[in-house]
Amino acid sequence: MELLQFQPILKTARWGGRLLGERLQKPIGPRSDYAESWEICDHGEDQTVVSSGRYAGLTLKELMQKYPAELLGDSCRSNQFPLLIKFLDCQETLSVQVHPNDEQARGYCPDENGKTEAWIVLDARPGSKIYAGLKPEVTREQFLQAIEIGNVADCLHTVTPRVGDCFFVPAGTIHALGQGVLVAEVQQSSDMTFRIHDWNWVDANGVPRQLHLKEAIECIDFERGPVDPVVPTPETNPNGWGARDYLITADQFQIDRYRTRGHVVIEQDNRCRILITLHGSMIINPTDREILCQSGSTVLVPASAPPTTIAAKNGQLVEFLIVTVRDPAKN
Numbered sequence: 354m355e356l357l358q359f360q361p362i363l364k365t366a367r368w369g370g371r372l373l374g375e376r377l378q379k380p381i382g383p384r385s386d387y388a389e390s391w392e393i394c395d396h397g398e399d400q401t402v403v404s405s406g407r408y409a410g411l412t413l414k415e416l417m418q419k420y421p422a423e424l425l426g427d428s429c430r431s432n433q434f435p436l437l438i439k440f441l442d443c444q445e446t447l448s449v450q451v452h453p454n455d456e457q458a459r460g461y462c463p464d465e466n467g468k469t470e471a472w473i474v475l476d477a478r479p480g481s482k483i484y485a486g487l488k489p490e491v492t493r494e495q496f497l498q499a500i501e502i503g504n505v506a507d508c509l510h511t512v513t514p515r516v517g518d519c520f521f522v523p524a525g526t527i528h529a530l531g532q533g534v535l536v537a538e539v540q541q542s543s544d545m546t547f548r549i550h551d552w553n554w555v556d557a558n559g560v561p562r563q564l565h566l567k568e569a570i571e572c573i574d575f576e577r578g579p580v581d582p583v584v585p586t587p588e589t590n591p592n593g594w595g596a597r598d599y600l601i602t603a604d605q606f607q608i609d610r611y612r613t614r615g616h617v618v619i620e621q622d623n624r625c626r627i628l629i630t631l632h633g634s635m636i637i638n639p640t641d642r643e644i645l646c647q648s649g650s651t652v653l654v655p656a657s658a659p660p661t662t663i664a665a666k667n668g669q670l671v672e673f674l675i676v677t678v679r680d681p682a683k684n
Contacts, residue, residue: 354420354423354424354655354658355406355407355658356644356652356655357403357653358403358404358405358406358650359392359394359402359413359651359653360401360404361379361390361391361392362390362394362399362401363379363387363389363390364387364390364391365386365387365388366389367554368386368443368445368447368532369386369389369442369443369444370385370386370442371387372442372476372535373387373389373440374387376475377390377649378649379649387442388441388442388443389439389440390439390649391437391439392439392629393436393437393438393627393651394437394438394542395413395414395417395433395434395542396433396437396542396543396544397544400412400414401413403416413434416434417432417434422656422657424625424653425625425680426624426680427623427656428680429656431680433542434542435541435542436542436605437540437542437543438538438676439537439538440536440649441530441536441538442535443530443531443532443534443535443536444532444533446482446529446531446532447530447531448550448551448562449484449506449528449548449550449551450528450547450548450549450569451525451526451527451546451569452468452469452524453467453524453525453545453547453572454469455467455524457571457572458545461545462545465544465545466541466542466543467524467543467545468541468543469522469523469540469541469603470538470541471521471538471540471600471601472520472530473517473518473519473536473539473608473610473631474514474515474516474517474519474536475535475648476534477514477516477518478533481513481534482531483514483520483528483529483530483534484510484512484528484529484530485510485520485522485527485580486510486527486579486580487509487527487578487579488579489579491508493570493573495508500549503553506552509529510578510580512581514531514534518582518583519583519600519601519608520582521583521601521603522580523577523603524541524574525573525574526574527549537674539627539674541605547565547572548565548569549564549565549566551564585598585599585600585610586598586599595613595614595617596611596612597610598610598611604679606677606678607677608674608675608676608677609674609675610672611663611672611675612670613663614670615665615668616664616665617663618660618662619660619661619662620660621657621659623656623657624677625653625654625656625678626654626675626677626678627651627652627653627654627675627676628652628663628673629650629651630648630673631672631673631674633665633666633672634646634647634665634666634671635663635664635671636663636664637652637661637663637664638661638662645666
């Protein structure tokens with residue numbers, strides 16, 4: 354099966370901006386509140402559509418219905434593509450929230466998944482923050498009291514992010530992306546969010562957004578403390594093509610970061626992967642139906658794809674992620 358590119362789904366929100374277009378070449382219009390670009394998505398009515406090639410015009414859901422083994426591997430048992438890939442432009446701080454795990458999510462909605470996610474920071478303005486996890490001393494009882502008196506922020510572990518930081522946020526982790534960060538997000542295919550605190554925001558009519566305190570308290574993992582950036586495990590290739598950082602290996606996905614001025618070959622091993630270009634330009638399969646990728650490009654490499662070559666354009670340094678789709682039932 355050939356490599357797949359999709360038309361992104363652009364989402365607007367009050368906290369968005371214009372960096373999805375200006376930095377990541379997304380097809381934004383004149384608005385100033387573009388918040389999310391859903392790059393690879395099979396979730397209900399939100400379906401990314403193949404943009405070119407043999408499968409142009411098909412949604413990811415249609416591909417999963419027709420070619421599940423070709424996409425995800427011979428042992429595929431899913432009827433839904435399990436990951437959702439996004440970019441987020443956070444010009445304002447997002448709400449403090451939590452996501453359920455799979456079991457909890459299906460208790461609320463039988464067709465929904467839990468949401469374990471990861472962020473890779475592409476840009477961070479001076480003074481920006483990421484809130485991830487609770488401070489070590491915060492108990493369930495203390496947190497409930499903080500909600501009552503409007504003191505939630507003081508319970509949250511706060512990090513000043515840097516470009517290149519990677520955060521792993523399993524389901525049950527309380528969190529909020531802060532003002533001034535641009536991130537790539539890898540997550541389970543889910544849109545179930547329970548809002549805990551919205552920084553006293555109200556709309557033009559003075560109406561706040563709905564909170565979901567009962568569900569949130571049920572889902573928060575109070576044993577999970579502060580979340581700091583992942584410490585990469587580096588590997589330098591002795592042949593000189595570049596370097597790889599092992600970032601995350603979770604039940605749902607594996608994320609590795611590559612930097613090279615040469616080329617990298619992905620062998621065919623019956624695993625589905627997603628390529629996300631972070632910085633620079635690269636050419637995929639330079640001798641056969643080549644695909645040019647720049648910052649913000651995403652490409653799905655099906656499990657049945659032949660070996661795939663990734664080459665830095667003109668020898669410049671390129672940085673990209675390889676996200677490997679994992680089957681929790683096999684781990």
